[in-house]
Amino acid sequence: MADLNFLAPVPDVVLAYNELLSQQAIGKKIKIHSKQDGIPDLEGVDVAIIGVLENRNDINYIGEDFNLNEIRNAFYKLYPGNWCTSMADLGDIYKGETVEDTYYALKETVSELVKLNIIPIVLGGSQDLTYPMYRAFDSLIPMVNIVNVDSNFDLGDLTQPIKNDSFVGKIILEEPYNLFNYATIGYQTYFNSQEQIDLMETLYFEAYRLGQVSSDITLVEPVMRDANIVTIDLGSVKASEVSLNQKVSPNGLDGKEICAITRYAGISNKVNALGVFEYKPSQDDEITCVLIAQMIWYFIEGLNCRVEDTDFKDEHVYQKFITLVDSQELNFYKSIKTGRWWIEIPFLNEINNKLKRHTLLPCMHQDYLDACNNQIPQRWYKAYQKNCV
Known part of the structure; x- marks a missing residue:
């Protein structure tokens, strides 16, 4: 378990808040990495929350720090469904000396958890953290499918250093070449150049426009069913659903749609990791935290609805x-x-x-x-x- 040494405990201020919650709330039923007790026993744990406090490769980064305390508070006070899922909150990965150090810590942590059959839910800053999540699978499976819920393709300029709007280019170009399919859910055409749209076509990647998804949310289900990693950019959610600093576009997915999408991700038997990125706290950020908490809730709800139905050797099924x-x-x-x-x-x-x-x-x-x-x-x-x- 040495690779989990990168994780810092959940802050005491969150644990103090948790003490005041109902005995039926999630916060009383989740195993928590605390300063006092250390990393909990992960035997039987199905899903683990990890915070990653890294945002230096955000193209708009101006030196600001952030924490995930309000998201944890919002999640802890929800009530679980009729679940048989064992949950853990393993705390945070702090910024390394360099961004590459943070990437390494996340890669090793995700890899270790997946080996233990634990699904990591990674909460973080900039979406380039998808890259180390992808690299965590290098030694685990031969080919990886990524689904990105985003208004942008994030292909970027493939010749430039990795940023939160260009991490997919690095995934495509860097050896070992383990990416089989990349699908974008909810893209908005005016945020993507025609060259990027053409490149998605040339690479035979999948792209589903916002209008398609909003007209028929069930389009997402088969795409999720084939995904190994699902990554969500909160910028894909329309401005009226989120707080001040999160507002990206008047158009986007609404709260019900983004929660339905995370539920589909949970139901998929192949999804081994979920990332929710581009969280930008502001003084009025309570509503965004509640939305993220509900997205996590619906993902875990989906996990509890998983059914193994791919035994095609038995012609009776x-x-x-x-x-x-x-x-x-x-x-x-x-x-x-x-x-x-x-x-x-x-x-x-x-x-x-x-x-x-x-x-x-x-x-x-x-x-x-x-x-x-x-x-x-x-x-x-x-x-x-x-x-x-």
């Missing part, structure tokens, strides 16, 4: 549907247990296949209906094309 689209045979699978759908991506034997564990791609019932009408599903097409690269 699924239905198979075969369609023909432009002479291409498409195989769909529907879980009898949950009603969720998948589409098969064929192996291309003559190439170095990157999809060894991605032969079945989550999709929607609508994708099957589209295929019956001779339309190739976009998710299938992009995954197939990446397999050919």
Whole structure:
């Protein structure tokens, strides 16, 4: 457990607040890393909150510090659902001497927790912290899928040093090349250059506009079902839902939508890490803290609804549907247990296949209906094309 030595205990002021809460509140049911008792026993823990007080790679950084005390207070005073999830709050990773030091601490901590089958919920400053979260999986799984809930793609100038608006470029370009898919949920076109939009298309990455997501939030479910890391930029939430310093755009996801998205992330059997970033406290920041607390609550609610439904070796637990689209045979699978759908991506034997564990791609019932009408599903097409690269 040496790699958890980077974590500082939850501040005493939060623990004092927690003492005043109801015995039924989350704060009384969560294991807490305290100065007095140290890191709690993690046996049986399913999910752990980690704060990362790093924001120096924010393009707007002017030397300000922040803490996560109000978020913890807001979360602790909520009441748990009918959960069987064991929770821990492991405290904070402080700024290192350099940003790279902080990255290393976060990478090692996330890697250690995932090895213990504990899902880290990383709360932090700038969203470039997604990069060390991604690197934490280098030795854990061969290919990584990232879903970013954001109004921007964050590709940035790939030749420039990493910042919170360009961390994806570093993920794409730096060896080892472990990124298989990158999907952006809720992007707003006017915040992204046409060159970035074209690059997303060229790389066969997925992008879902704010209007699409708001019109049908269920679009998010199959994308989340295939994600390993989910990262959320609070700037994707519209200004009326958050506090003064958080206001980015009059348009964005509302509170119900962002909570539905985190619940979908929790339900996904593959999601091993969640990051909530770009928290910027202000004197009136109470409402933002309550929203973040509710997002965490819904993520854990989703965890409690996880159902393993991918045993496609047993033909009694699924239905198979075969369609023909432009002479291409498409195989769909529907879980009898949950009603969720998948589409098969064929192996291309003559190439170095990157999809060894991605032969079945989550999709929607609508994708099957589209295929019956001779339309190739976009998710299938992009995954197939990446397999050919």
